[in-house]
Amino acid sequence: MITPRRRPSIFESFNFAIEGIIHVLRTQRNMRIHFGVAVAVLVTALAFDVSRLELIALLIAIAFVLIAEMFNTAVEAAVDVASTSFDPMAKLAKDIGAGAVLIASINAIAVGYLVFSGQVADESSRLLDKLSEAPAELTLIALVLTIALVIALKAFSGRGSPLRGGWPSGHAAVAFAAWMAVTLVLGDTEHRFLVSSLTLIMALLVAQTRIEAGVHSALEVASGGVLGALVTLVIFQGFSA
Structure with a gap:
């Protein structure tokens, strides 16, 4: 039973x-x-x-x-x-x-x-308002300087190539530099936060793809993102009118 x-x-x-x-x-x-x-x-x-x-x-x-x-x-x-x-x-x-x-x-x-x-x-409006009164040409300068610093750091570390692998991640650096530049160039517009959020999501997706593809480690991607964002922020803060 x-x-x-x-x-x-x-x-x-x-x-x-x-x-x-x-x-x-x-x-x-x-x-x-x-x-x-x-x-x-x-x-x-x-x-x-x-x-x-x-x-x-x-x-x-x-x-x-x-x-x-x-x-x-x-x-x-x-x-x-x-x-x-x-x-x-x-x-x-x-x-x-x-x-x-x-x-x-x-x-x-x-x-x-x-x-x-x-x-x-x-x-965040107060800080962005102070930084956003800058010519759009600063975006190009920030991106070029970011790429130059990435290449220099890769040459110094001896890891990877200028376009693939190594420390820091160039793709992440450029993506986050673009996000910071877009955020600052938009100024006090109605849809600044929305556009900035969408650009940030795109930058995060770029960083994720580099990790998922096995090209970069999380540390390399994170350091590249911080580098790009900081370089752009410094350029805009230092040279904006």
């Missing part, structure tokens, strides 16, 4: 759920990234003293992303168990799960922008 399986207690059910969360955090890089961003967003929300409704919107968006990532992980695990060889339908199931995470992430970015854009723009 088969003994019926005992139903887990409420305490055991909570324990299983927490174990599932911990497993996803341990095994899924994207989940760790989402979780880290969520913590940073909540800390920023406290620092800017957002309203209760804004905080609710942020919490819902964060929960949406984390839940979508966990469902995507569960779908991938179930598909891997069910199929031992390549199956177009298995790939489609994984792609749909990844698409759900993408939609949730885009929604979270939109909510975060709507909540923080005005406050961040107000906080």
Whole structure:
């Protein structure tokens, strides 16, 4: 006679759920990234003293992303168990799960922008107003100087080539120099924060592709980004009227 399986207690059910969360955090890089961003967003929300409704919107968006990532992980695990060889339908199931995470992430970015854009723009407007009254020609000077410094540092370190590999990352340096230049050249325009945010996202994507391609390490990319941004900032601050 088969003994019926005992139903887990409420305490055991909570324990299983927490174990599932911990497993996803341990095994899924994207989940760790989402979780880290969520913590940073909540800390920023406290620092800017957002309203209760804004905080609710942020919490819902964060929960949406984390839940979508966990469902995507569960779908991938179930598909891997069910199929031992390549199956177009298995790939489609994984792609749909990844698409759900993408939609949730885009929604979270939109909510975060709507909540923080005005406050961040107000906080940074004074500094940007002082620096933005500069001719656009400074952008070209900053980019050329950034490239020259990257080549010099690569020659000094003896690693990589001028266009590939080595310290620091030239692609990241130019991308972040362009972001800083765009931010400063825009001046006190209505859509400055939006354009600056989009340019920053593009610079981050450039940096990520260099790491994903195995051309640069995270340190090389980070140092290149800091170099490009600082050089551009110094040029604009030193030579703006």
